[in-house]
Amino acid sequence: DGGITQSPKYLFRKEGQNVTLSCEQNLNHDAMYWYRQDPGQGLRLIYYSQIVNDFQKGDIAEGYSVSREKKESFPLTVTSAQKNPTAFYLCASQEAAVTDTQYFGPGTRLTVL
């Protein structure tokens, strides 16, 4: 069963703690993305990776870090430097085709207490 998985669906952390969100895909896509969504707003790009061992900052990278050691995995760490970490986090992967459609995971809702 192909797709993108994100775990966990809900995550609670205390303020000041780092937390890592998981994103795995078995679609054999080269590119992967992390977005953040706040209530009533669209998605904003945090980081993206077009190939293993390479990644670029998106529009709101401050306070976040990523790694891309394997093609199928793109974990996101929300650090204590992120001032407003409570949000809905979405991971996506993209097929390398003429129209390069992105496919999204189910998301992780992070709440920092």
Place this chain on the structure above:
Amino acid sequence: DAKTTQPPSMDCAEGRAANLPCNHSTISGNEYVYWYRQIHSQGPQYIIHGLKNNETNEMASLIITEDRKSSTLILPHATLRDTAVYYCIVRVVGSRLTFGEGTQLTVNP
């Protein structure tokens, strides 16, 4: 990438066609029109895309005007499960997706 304009909300009766408009008057010749939707608390779902010709798939139809300055997404027989935020995105192949606030479509019984 060109900017898009969508109405913030629309209503549709169940079983009727839902027609969602999108204006993209600054679109350039190599930019595609993409539509995604997001059901509450889920990840966005790809619906359809097109360059200049009308497109149809099992989910929807996309009508792009001849001057390409606007488009309409058509859900031919809307169901309650089609209630979602619909995003119209214009982009060059290989560029990033930029999500605006979209249109909240509510399908009423």
